[in-house]
Amino acid sequence: MSIINKNIISLRDKYKDYFPIGAAIRPDDINGPHKEILLKHYNVLVAENHMKFESTQPKENEFTYEAGDKIVDFAMDNNMKMRGHTLIWHNQTTEWVFLDNQGDKVSREVLLERMKNHITEVMNHYKGRVYAWDVVNEAIEDIEDKQLRTTEWLDIIGEDYIEKAFQYAREADPEALLFYNDYNNEQPKKLEKTYELLKKLLEQGVPIDGVGIQAHWDINDVHLFDNLRNAIEKYASLGLQIQITEMDISMFSFEDKRKDIIKPTKEMLEKQARVYEKVFSIFREYKNVITAVLFWGISDEKTWKDNFPVKNRKDWPLIFDENHKEKLSFTKIVEF
Ligand code: G3I
Numbered sequence: 488m489s490i491i492n493k494n495i496i497s498l499r500d501k502y503k504d505y506f507p508i509g510a511a512i513r514p515d516d517i518n519g520p521h522k523e524i525l526l527k528h529y530n531v532l533v534a535e536n537h538m539k540f541e542s543t544q545p546k547e548n549e550f551t552y553e554a555g556d557k558i559v560d561f562a563m564d565n566n567m568k569m570r571g572h573t574l575i576w577h578n579q580t581t582e583w584v585f586l587d588n589q590g591d592k593v594s595r596e597v598l599l600e601r602m603k604n605h606i607t608e609v610m611n612h613y614k615g616r617v618y619a620w621d622v623v624n625e626a627i628e629d630i631e632d633k634q635l636r637t638t639e640w641l642d643i644i645g646e647d648y649i650e651k652a653f654q655y656a657r658e659a660d661p662e663a664l665l666f667y668n669d670y671n672n673e674q675p676k677k678l679e680k681t682y683e684l685l686k687k688l689l690e691q692g693v694p695i696d697g698v699g700i701q702a703h704w705d706i707n708d709v710h711l712f713d714n715l716r717n718a719i720e721k722y723a724s725l726g727l728q729i730q731i732t733e734m735d736i737s738m739f740s741f742e743d744k745r746k747d748i749i750k751p752t753k754e755m756l757e758k759q760a761r762v763y764e765k766v767f768s769i770f771r772e773y774k775n776v777i778t779a780v781l782f783w784g785i786s787d788e789k790t791w792k793d794n795f796p797v798k799n800r801k802d803w804p805l806i807f808d809e810n811h812k813e814k815l816s817f818t819k820i821v822e823f
Pocket residue numbers: 535536578579624670701733791
């Protein structure tokens with residue numbers, strides 16, 4: 488029996504004059520209830536894990552596209568756009584990338600060659616199907632007085648690894664939109680560092696089309712709305728487009744490590760709905776610069792938040808519940 492309530496409006500139809508709406512998916516989401524939700528509500532997809540370095544090139548020059556292809560084929564068959572996530576990141580990148588046969592760190596030249604090879608191969612494989620790529624992910628440091636995160640990429644190549652990645656990406660697929668993607672980059676300190684970095688790169692002529700605001704938020708952040716507005720305006724002032732790339736709104740703030748809540752309360756669900764309502768009204772207001780909004784998952788049945796920041800603690804950050812029904816958060820997004 489279908490889980491879809493025919494009387495419920497389609498999210499993507501409701502937002503057709505604003506921006507595409509999407510979700511991060513795993514290969515098994517293209518069957519069962521999640522498939523029905525995807526087909527009714529979304530028109531842009533991203534692979535939650537299967538286009539990352541460790542998935543696409545687990546061993547040197549052994550490219551594996553099976554899982555990613557399954558997701559991309561599903562998107563193409565159903566008239567959806569496909570984002571690519573992600574080419575260069577410190578996480579989910581197999582160790583071989585940074586080491587030689589003896590287990591020593593490779594030189595800058597070797598790592599640049601490997602970076603170029605990876606970007607070129609993967610973008611070529613998905614050319615014409617993936618329209619936008621997170622070229623570099625999470626390169627900004629969280630700690631206050633340091634701009635770039637310490638990673639093997641930075642350590643071995645140096646600060647220009649970011650511009651090199653974007654240049655290789657533009658050469659590989661001149662048609663694809665190229666994004667810099669990060670979390671907490673609407674918060675003032677990280678915003679400032681990101682703004683400075685992007686401004687400098689753009690002045691140098693580095694090909695960057697947009698910035699991804701991941702939007703892993705929670706229901707208790709009282710500064711969120713002001714921060715968000717401010718961030719959108721600042722990034723837009725650089726001439727960049729903005730995509731909301733990984734949205735979910737956790738029931739817990741980062742510091743809240745409670746494990747005894749086994750069901751969201753009515754108050755939590757209402758609070759979450761108010762946050763979703765408000766951020767979507769801000770997105771609509773800035774529809775001229777926001778070119779896509781994607782959730783990081785489909786329903787509360789499974790989400791990365793079930794294991795972060797507390798392992799094995801259930802969270803309910805999405806707009807469909809554990810039984811795939813529309814939550815109040817869904818209703819508030821489509822009621823305008
Ligand atoms: O698939 C295996 C499974 O076979 C195994 O039994 C299980 C045991 O732990 O692990 C499963 O793999 C997990 C995988 O997610 C699939 O669920 C990995 O351990 C786990 O590390 C991995 O986490 C992913 C995380 O990135 C890793 O960095 C999350 O799914 C994914 O949602 C998350 O996504 C990131 C974005 O790429 C970048 N921005 C932040 C965002 C959230 O962390």
